Amino acid sequence: MRLADKQANPAASVLGPLAQPAVALLVIAVAAAVVPQYWLFLATSVLVSAVALLGLGIVGRAGMNSLCQLAFAAVGAWTVAQLNVWQAPGGLIVWTIAGGVAAMPFGVLIGLPALRLRGVHLAVVTLGFAAAADVVIAAVNFPGVETFEQVERPMFIATDRQYFVYAGVLFVVAAIGVEWLGRTRMGAAWRAVRFSERATAASGTSVARAKLSAFALSAFGAGLAGGLLAGQVGMITAQNFTTISSLALFVVAVMAGSEYVGGALFGGVLIAFVPEIFRRAGINQDWANVLFGVGAVQALSQGSSVSEGLARRLRARRPARVPEPRPSQDVGAPPLGTRPLLEVEGLGVRFGQVVALENVDLVVPEGTVMGLIGPNGAGKSTLTDALSGFLTSATGSVTLDGRKLDGMPVHRRAAAGLRRTFQQDRVPTGLTVGAYLRFAAHRSVTREELEEVRTFLGCPALNAHVFDLDVGSRRLLEVAAALLARPKLIILDEPAAGLAHAESLALADRLVEVPARFGASVLLIEHDLDMVRRACASVVVLDFGSVIASGPPAEVLARPEVARAYLGDEVALT
Numbered sequence: 171m172r173l174a175d176k177q178a179n180p181a182a183s184v185l186g187p188l189a190q191p192a193v194a195l196l197v198i199a200v201a202a203a204v205v206p207q208y209w210l211f212l213a214t215s216v217l218v219s220a221v222a223l224l225g226l227g228i229v230g231r232a233g234m235n236s237l238c239q240l241a242f243a244a245v246g247a248w249t250v251a252q253l254n255v256w257q258a259p260g261g262l263i264v265w266t267i268a269g270g271v272a273a274m275p276f277g278v279l280i281g282l283p284a285l286r287l288r289g290v291h292l293a294v295v296t297l298g299f300a301a302a303a304d305v306v307i308a309a310v311n312f313p314g315v316e317t318f319e320q321v322e323r324p325m326f327i328a329t330d331r332q333y334f335v336y337a338g339v340l341f342v343v344a345a346i347g348v349e350w351l352g353r354t355r356m357g358a359a360w361r362a363v364r365f366s367e368r369a370t371a372a373s374g375t376s377v378a379r380a381k382l383s384a385f386a387l388s389a390f391g392a393g394l395a396g397g398l399l400a401g402q403v404g405m406i407t408a409q410n411f412t413t414i415s416s417l418a419l420f421v422v423a424v425m426a427g428s429e430y431v432g433g434a435l436f437g438g439v440l441i442a443f444v445p446e447i448f449r450r451a452g453i454n455q456d457w458a459n460v461l462f463g464v465g466a467v468q469a470l471s472q473g474s475s476v477s478e479g480l481a482r483r484l485r486a487r488r489p490a491r492v493p494e495p496r497p498s499q500d501v502g503a504p505p506l507g508t509r510p511l512l513e514v515e516g517l518g519v520r521f522g523q524v525v526a527l528e529n530v531d532l533v534v535p536e537g538t539v540m541g542l543i544g545p546n547g548a549g550k551s552t553l554t555d556a557l558s559g560f561l562t563s564a565t566g567s568v569t570l571d572g573r574k575l576d577g578m579p580v581h582r583r584a585a586a587g588l589r590r591t592f593q594q595d596r597v598p599t600g601l602t603v604g605a606y607l608r609f610a611a612h613r614s615v616t617r618e619e620l621e622e623v624r625t626f627l628g629c630p631a632l633n634a635h636v637f638d639l640d641v642g643s644r645r646l647l648e649v650a651a652a653l654l655a656r657p658k659l660i661i662l663d664e665p666a667a668g669l670a671h672a673e674s675l676a677l678a679d680r681l682v683e684v685p686a687r688f689g690a691s692v693l694l695i696e697h698d699l700d701m702v703r704r705a706c707a708s709v710v711v712l713d714f715g716s717v718i719a720s721g722p723p724a725e726v727l728a729r730p731e732v733a734r735a736y737l738g739d740e741v742a743l744t
């Protein structure tokens with residue numbers, strides 16, 4: 171399913187989705203006709219590296235590092251060489267695709283540690299794999315090398331000019347594939363995992379699946395590049411896939427921004443042409459790697475690659491329109507549900523010696539908005555984490571609509587109808603509003619449904635970029651996504667943080683309507699007591715991890731023990 175809105179990419183909406191590939195193919199055709207043979211060979215190398223960089227960009231989208239892309243490429247090249255020796259049916263094009271497919275299990279294998287490791291630890295694991303692959307392929311010759319068997323090209327791509335066109339077409343197809351994937355739910359999951367694994371799981375998406383799919387498809391891209399290289403040079407050696415080359419590829423990806431098609435192409439140009447320019451200038455080609463390293467350090471210190479910086483500058487020309495806050499309009503008494511929806515019995519959570527929750531019993535009725543309040547450190551967020559499945563050490567039992575949730579992982583609880591938002595901003599910045607809502611809804615939603623929820627809460631337009639939104643708008647967006655998922659229960663953890671007081675009250679009025687309009691009960695965690703009074707039919711007060719009061723808001727907030735918990739004094743919270 172297509173997730174991003176067309177307007178998110180101004181060029182695409184003006185020229186049509188096929189215009190960019192068509193222009194690219196035209197440039198390739200013209201270059202094939204006019205560029206001298208030698209430079210065309212280098213240009214083919216650009217395309218080979220660009221395909222590998224597109225693959226690397228996939229793990230980059232998911233916020234992971236892979237320093238072993240050329241080990242995957244070696245698998246692709248090996249497969250092509252072996253199929254060539256066997257003279258397998260299908261010819262080079264089929265062998266190249268087979269090379270990509272053959273690299274995928276290795277991608278999954280390397281992706282497995284990514285389920286537990288992040289950042290530099292994951293990078294070290296992938297580097298280890300690159301080094302191990304280096305040793306293996308240096309020790310044994312690629313198929314056909316001992317017998318001097320060149321990889322055979324079909325007639326129509328036999329010359330270097332024809333092969334350049336073939337590489338160009340393959341790059342365009344790969345670029346379309348990567349862009350298309352980026353707009354699917356899987357692509358949105360990669361962006362979401364990069365921003366927050368917790369929020370991704372809480373939206374019902376398997377973090378493990380998102381990470382492994384990114385590694386598998388990334389390896390596929392690298393495998394394709396390896397096969398393409400095998401066809402280009404005819405006979406491959408271990409020298410083509412050294413660990414240092416893998417590192418250089420990664421560094422260029424960081425600098426150029428391989429998550430963008432333009433960035434991958436630019437990176438390919440750097441890898442192919444900079445060493446050549448150095449050679450012609452009589453400078454040792456290895457200095458190219460130093461230059462790439464400096465560029466990557468510069469990109470990291472600026473917080474964005476060349477492509478990311480360009481994309482931001484383009485977006486800055488079209489700032490997102492944030493709608494005027496809706497005026498608050500007291501919609502009357504909130505509904506008071508009767509049938510129990512969420513039943514919590516004896517919930518307990520300890521962090522070492524700290525007892526965060528102790529023997530908490532709680533019932534959230536169906537069709538209502540219930541408040542959960544308490545002073546800082548009372549245990550509200552811990553309760554949310556325990557209910558949504560993040561705290562596996564929690565004791566006690568949780569039942570939603572008659573179904574026991576105990577032992578269920580986060581994404582399965584979300585699928586069972588329990589959605590939550592977070593106190594901190596967890597909306598991935600790499601998506602448009604529309605793409606985020608569709609992803610986080612975790613079900614097929616029509617544009618009308620999107621617009622309905624968006625306007626109901628007063629969120630920015632679907633084509634606005636999350637990156638450009640203020641914190642308040644992002645909080646509303648998270649609530650909108652939770653509503654779109656049509657859950658049975660939504661736990662909102664301080665949704666008004668970042669909103670002005672009037673906006674908080676307007677949100678409270680909207681929440682009152684949620685049970686009737688969206689069929690979900692709401693458990694609202696809030697410090698803004700005006701908002702709680704306005705939105706909630708009942709309220710539960712936590713203090714030091716225990717429930718100290720519950721009932722209608724006006725009555726509960728007037729109780730001296732509640733005032734004492736908040737203010738340390740017997741003053742009613744009126």
Ligand SMILES: Nc1ncnc2c1ncn2[C@@H]1O[C@H](COP(=O)(O)OP(=O)(O)OP(=O)(O)O)[C@@H](O)[C@H]1O
Binds near residue numbers: 524526544545546
């Ligand atoms: N990961 C953790 N390790 C150790 N202690 C923790 C951890 N998380 C929470 N706590 C402790 O558990 C208690 C409850 O914290 P919690 O964050 O749930 O409170 P809260 O009511 O959500 O507070 P706030 O309103 O400030 O968000 C506090 O004493 C806190 O210090």
